[in-house]
Amino acid sequence: MSRASEHHVHAGGRLDEPCTRRRKEIAEAIRRAGGLNSHPVTYSAEEDLLWATMASRLNALHPRVASSRYLRAKERLPLPVTHTPRIDDLGQRLDSLTGFRLLPVDGLAPAKEFYGRFADDIFSTTMYLRCPSRPHYSPEPDMLHELVGHVVMLADPLFADLYRLFGKVANNVTSEQELQAISQVFWFTMETGLVQEDGRAKAYGAALLSSSGELAKIDTCRVEKFSIQRMIESDYDISTYQGKLFIAQSIDEMADEIRSFLARA
Secondary structure, eight states: OOOSSSSSOOOSOOOOHHHHHHHHHHHHHHHHHOOTTOOOOOOOHHHHHHHHHHHHHHHHHHHHHBOHHHHHHHHHSOOOSSSOOOHHHHHHHHHHHHSOEEEEOSSOOOHHHHHHGGGGTEEEEOOOOOOTTSTTOOSSOOHHIIIIIIIHHTTSHHHHHHHHHHHHHHHHOOSHHHHHHHHHHHIIIIITOEEEETTEEEEOOHHHHTOHHHHHHGGGSEEEEOOHHHHHHOOOOTTSOOSEEEEESOHHHHHHHHHHHHHHO
16 A cells, blocks of 8 residues: 555444543644643543553664664653553653754655654654554554554654655655655655564564554564665555565664665655
């Protein structure tokens, strides 16, 4: 599925009624009192429990399957386990580390806007949690995905700089084709990227790191050698577990290849 027009188009079927109602409440709270590094939502005990359950499960998986860069970033920007994080606190801590701030958003942003904000050190984050009926994977970007995946990685200066570069280039593209190519490369690196470490594939992509289901399938997924051109040519579907991933020999190789690609975009 293409993501050129929207950031994480929801394609996983209809939400159940309680999920739909709660997301409307959260969107309204953000519209009323949102802003950079704000926290306009109060979470229920059920939501805190869902966060605690999933965060604990991911914390148990990460030492074996997450890249060393990610594990160090988790130490720099630890997330609470017993309750949902506060965006104001997390955003202020992230700002002190790499200059990035968090902007709660009430819906899906167009791709150019979503990427473009990176150039201004802004990451747009949803504030709803995945539906309790499907806790292991969320086809839309829920808060677990945003914070466990993207925001923790933004505590790493190298990754923060790569996000900024994606944003600067996205702001300057003049065609949908160029924006689509950027989206493809972002998906297969920042969302679902793997790196070779300790003789095995380790995850650095946010969509993998925030999904216990995806992490459990890394060893059986089809993996290809890192190739920007193959990423641009490849299809993907965000509504199900990934069928193909790309692996870099090192984070430095990945970063160099992305910089070269974006310099040409």
